[in-house]
Amino acid sequence: MKFKHTLILFLLVTSIIFAQDKSSISGIIKDASNGETLFGASIYLKDTSIGVLSNEYGFYSLTAPKGNYTLVISYLGYTDVEQEINLTEDQKFDVELKINSTQLEEVVITSSDSEEVNIKKPQMSVLKLNASTIKQVPVVLGEVDILKTIVMLPGVTNNGEGSSGFNVRGGAVDQNLVLLDEAIIYNTSHVFGFFSVFNADAIKDLKLYKGGIPAKFGGRVSSVLDVRQKDGNNKEFKLTGGVGLISSRLAIEAPIVKDKGSFIVAGRTSYANIFLEFMEEDFGVNFYDLNLKGNYSLNENNKLYLSGYFGRDDMRFSDSFQNSYGNLSGNLRWNHIFNEKLFSNLSLIYSEYDYEFELNLFEFVWNSSIKNYNVKYDLMYYANEAIKLNFGANIISYDFNPGIISPTSSNSSVNYFELDQKRAFEAAFYISAEQKLSEQFSLEYGLRFSLFNRLGGQAIATYENDLPVVYNSQLGVYETGNIIGETIYSKSEKIATFNNLEPRLAMALQLNESSSVKAGFSRTAQYIHLLSNTTNVTPLDVWTPSGEFIKPQLSNQYSFGYFKNFNDKMFSLEIETYYKTIDNRIDYIDGADLIGNNYIEGEILNGEARAYGLEFLLRKTAGKFTGWFAYTLAKAEQRTLGGNAGGPGINDGNWYNSAYDRTHDFSITAAYRLNPKWSFGANFVFQTGRPVTYPNGQYSYEGLSIASYTDRNSERLPAYNRLDVSATYTPNKRPNKRWKGEWVFGIYNAYDRKNAAAISFGQNTETGVNEATRTAIFGIVPSASYNFKF
């Protein structure tokens, strides 16, 4: 395998060296109205097959034999630009595209930008959405939410209302790499999942890779959610905001130096104690976040970007306990264009997530965190008309604080206690090539080499017989092994080292003008893991690195798909099937206790997971009526054998349903523009219930009725279904007025379905009789909000 790759790359490099008599044209594509760079614009030479898409910084580069051409730049929703060029030498051509005004007058909305399916590129299993599309989707309490939009797409689910994160193709929440301007976001939720951390006013676009993950990304086995913030308007001062029932938002954009630099500051805050009115108790729940970004072009070849995010949740219950958590990230980027063919970006990134909990009653405070420093250097080399190379390196240094408990007064019954602080280092190098082999056939192949060092500076427990978990065959339970000593690793020592070669391959065969088939394979490694054995991920779950006892997760995914555009690209159809296996998936022994536990290895077993499914997505991307229909038929299972610990494993070592298994997942999202004043939106979702563990009997013990339980995840919650509708009213626009306002009215869960977020079993406190209690978080929720632009 290794040899083969080297050979291919060698051939490729030779073919680059021998390229001759050719010239290149390169430049940056921007939106003429605000100067935002456009990602995914199509740039091609008319009547040839030579073309590229602009990259995430709007850069493109084309190489062709010397001659006269017509250069065409097109981007859905914008007017095409055609330019005669005489390609005799390397040259630069920056383009500003104008929003297609004729389309606006006719009220034809396009799902702006290149959301149409690209049938030519080998990249598959990717979903791209723009902020404007996301804003059309009705959401609960009028808060535009990108995570609630992506779960409307095939292959993406979550645990319903009030659950943090999302699941991609039967993967766990921690298997998604979530990036906000390249910084890793460890927790995507506010208020336990009611809202996402992404403020739609500050977001330019997002891409979700469900499979066929490009070689430049790594570190998570299920998906990559690549969210990019707006650069900020570099033409004029702009104010965007909204007032809703739960929160308000305000974003300010302005040029620093016109056409050279700009910034955006976007803030969002919930009103004090948002849930207070529902409660008799003295509760306070609050969240806020702040997005910042600035960019400045030093000259035509050098541009700097600085972006930051700060978000926080605060919760308190009278004066007795309070709880606060959030993400913080920052990224300094330097875009440098070496020449017409070589584009580079260097990023210095910091991100952290921390959780703090103070229990005044017992006078202690608990905190945990994960922090990382990250350096990325990515290069794109547009070798010739047939080959584009991506290569680069990425280094991450991690600090894990799994928990520190400190007394807050001298009377506290709690002693200061610090769980082992963990450190790790991750490095990766990658190279990949997009190559057009013929008019019909293109290939993207790459290789990522990843390395992970668990660093010393802590003690590691040693266990009797080297077994952190042992099977007690008499009682039939897994138990933590006996600690017989410890090995102390100094800061300069390594506790464990792992490395993996991760090949990625994708190919596209164009069948005709409008359809293609694609196939992909990706192998990915994941070195850090979120420890969570609750039914939903919670903010206090801690991340842990691979090491002595926890091995890196390794995934292989195979995917195959059929893609078609029809009716003049008004409709697109994507059918994909995938099969994914994951080795070394952590599973928890019955009754595992993960919080504040220094010996996590004593609570977990090494399992494996597999998922397969069929996804169907039909989109209408233009016209008065837009939207999509998505259906997924899927299976996600896991199996955990006893292994060295002995015994049969979890659920007797049989394959069992993962918590994210959904047999059927069906959704419709529609938007209809009636006239310039009114537009309407609707969502419908139907989904198989989540696998759960139910009681199968009861007995009396200590005066309580105790439930006995079935095998893990062997039952299911009732099916989930819901309809949301929204209407947007835009009052008459006076042409000279800069102020533009709109009212958004919505009804979430229009037919008031009581979808179970959980069903718990217990005794009625008055009668003592066993009962099943359903938690249904949102019934019908009407909302109204006012959004404005100035």
Add this chain to the structure above:
Amino acid sequence: MRIHIKFSILLITILLASCTDVIDVNVPEAEPRLVVEASLDWEQGTEGNVQTILLSLSTPYFDSETINYVTGAEVKVTNNNTSEVFNFLDNNNGAYTTTNFMPIVDNEYSLEITYNGETYSAVETLMPVTGINSVYQSKDQGFNKDFLEVNVTFDDPADIENFYLIKFQQQGNFLPELFDISDEFTDGNEMHVFYEKEEFKAGDVVEINLNGISKQYYNFIRLLIEQSSDGGPFATIPAQLKGNCINQTTPENYAFGYFRLTEVSKEIYTFK
């Protein structure tokens, strides 16, 4: 104490309590199993001679006749250190009693039950406990400033691992409140536990039992308490609770419940 860290989860659970309703759910039915409630608790300051073991069968989850008592079993407990045997006599109501039990701290005992031709056995050590230091009521402490709570303090011996079970039973209220406690973060300190309820008023009587328990029993009772309290959407995935009563004849027919031996410190508190 770990459980305290989970209070933050409790917080959201309380918050979501407004969104709950009771529904009908079809749940599977497992074959009945023997349930052993062999809690040989030696009250401080007593002889501890009279001990009772309760035997019953598990029932379907929504069965309203909750207790299905077992009669006709043979029950005996042996002190493995002294080889003394204590036979428990069938009261024909699910209870099996002895009046000559000799509790000795740190001695190992074994239980043997013969029922339906199958033999069940368990081994456990009698765990000591420090006594309750003080019991007092308060209003302005606890989670809610408007509710009364009863507070219990006791000393944790330093430099050894200790585990406790504390049970609050309000007279006239049949559901007890149980707390499992480990000294992991509080070793050697004075421990403080409270029980707060909106309904508490002057004249209410609460019985308080503080048991010293073994690590293995702590793991069992911790899970039992966690699973019998409503965790809502953030509950730990429930699992079958397996006690220490092994079926020697047919291992897969293990019994529910536990054979525990503890020293217990008892107090009765009347709200003023």
